Amino acid sequence: EAGVAQSPRYKIIEKRQSVAFWCNPISGHATLYWYQQILGQGPKLLIQFQNNGVVDDSQLPKDRFSAERLKGVDSTLKIQPAKLEDSAVYLCASSKPGLAGGEGWRNNEQFFGPGTRLTVL
Amino acid sequence: DQQVKQNSPSLSVQEGRISILNCDYTNSMFDYFLWYKKYPAEGPTFLISISSIKDKNEDGRFTVFLNKSAKHLSLHIVPSQPGDSAVYFCAASVQNYGQNFVFGPGTRLSVLP
Numbered sequence: 001e002a003g004v005a006q007s008p009r010y011k012i013i014e015k016r017q018s019v020a021f022w023c024n025p026i027s028g029h030a031t032l033y034w035y036q037q038i039l040g041q042g043p044k045l046l047i048q049f050q051n052n053g054v055v056d057d058s059q060l061p062k063d064r065f066s067a068e069r070l071k072g073v074d075s076t077l078k079i080q081p082a083k084l085e086d087s088a089v090y091l092c093a094s095s096k097p098g099l100a101g102g103e104g105w106r107n108n109e110q111f112f113g114p115g116t117r118l119t120v121l
Numbered sequence: 122d123q124q125v126k127q128n129s130p131s132l133s134v135q136e137g138r139i140s141i142l143n144c145d146y147t148n149s150m151f152d153y154f155l156w157y158k159k160y161p162a163e164g165p166t167f168l169i170s171i172s173s174i175k176d177k178n179e180d181g182r183f184t185v186f187l188n189k190s191a192k193h194l195s196l197h198i199v200p201s202q203p204g205d206s207a208v209y210f211c212a213a214s215v216q217n218y219g220q221n222f223v224f225g226p227g228t229r230l231s232v233l234p
Contacts, residue, residue, distance in 0.1 A: 004164070042125070042210050042224030043165070056221055091164055110222070112157075112164030 002026065004113035006092050012119045018080040021116045025073070025094030031055075033110060034067055034077050035091040043091055049075065082120045089115040124148045125213050127225040135233050140198040142228050144211030147192065151213040155222065156185060156196050159208045168209070169196070172216070201232045 005024040013019050025032050030051050035043035046065065047057040052072040060067070064083070069075040079086055093110040126145045134140045144154075152173035157165035171178040171185045171194065178185050184197045198205055208229050212222040 040130075040226060042212070042226050044224070045221055048221065093164070109155075109167045109170075112166065114162065114164050 004092055004094055004111055006090075006113035006116055008116055009114065010117050010119075012121065013082055014121050015084055016081040018078065019082055019118060020076050020078045021090050021092075021118075023075045023077070023092030023113060025075075025092070026096075026111055029094035029096045029111070030072070031095045032069055032075050033093040033095075034075070035093065037089045037091055037115070039088070046077070079118075082118075084120050087118055087120045089117050091115045123226075124151075124223050125211055125225040127209075127211055127228045129228050130226070131229040131231070133231045133233060134201050136203055137200045140196075140201045140205065140230055140232065142196040142198075142209050142211075142230065144194045144196075144225055145192060146194075146213050148213070148215075148223075149192065150215045151223075153214045153216050154185070154187060154194055155212045155214075156183075157210040157212060157224075159210065159227070165210055198230075201230075203232050203234050206230055206232045 004026055007022050011019055032049045034046045036046050037043045046060045047067045048055040049069045052069050065079055067075060067077045077090060092113045095110045124147050155170040156168040158168045159165040169178060169180050169183045169185050171187050173189060176187050182198055185194060187194045208227045210227045211225040214222045
């Protein structure tokens with residue numbers, strides 16, 4: 001089974017430039033997540049999609065960040081314009097719907113891609 | 122406001138000994154907890170989980186203990202192997218609110234041969 005694919009793996013841009021990241025989840029996974037991981041911190045959820053609908057984007061800085069999953073499969077995350085503090089690893093994860101409650105949540109395990117390391121100069 | 126804390130940024134243990142990684146949380150609504158393991162240049166991978174209806178879950182060399190009254194969980198690795206050297210993240214969620222996990226900052230484990 002192919003894992004979560006992300007590209008590019010590395011990106012260096014100057015502040016105020018735009019950047020886009022791409023994610024292709026595991027086939028059949030309806031739920032897709034974008035996380036931001038700043039050095040020394042744990043991943044922080046930016047946005048969660050269920051198929052092509054947004055479930056949670058409460059922590060997405062909407063003045064500069066946008067994400068879409070138009071056909072309910074792959075997704076793009078965009079930053080425009082970038083700031084120095086956006087330097088981080090951007091992780092994409094996917095999961096399939098599972099049973100709620102108890103150990104049934106084990107079926108909702110999130111599978112992560114390798115991430116895109118963004119450096120803003 | 123850090124809802125999930127891992128107060129030890131790093132830990133070194135000798136091969137064959139026990140590794141104990143700790144995690145504390147502040148939100149009493151959390152009822153499902155996971156540990157993820159991360160190697161450099163890779164995404165985190167799921168290791169083990171526990172729901173609040175249990176106080177212990179075991180999978181091979183890995184055991185997670187949950188103390189709800191103390192809002193504390195720990196991951197035990199016995200015996201530790203050099204391949205276990207990685208960053209370990211604790212994550213927590215409220216099941217009825219879906220799969221929105223809150224991650225701790227991670228603990229870097231080094232297992233010395």
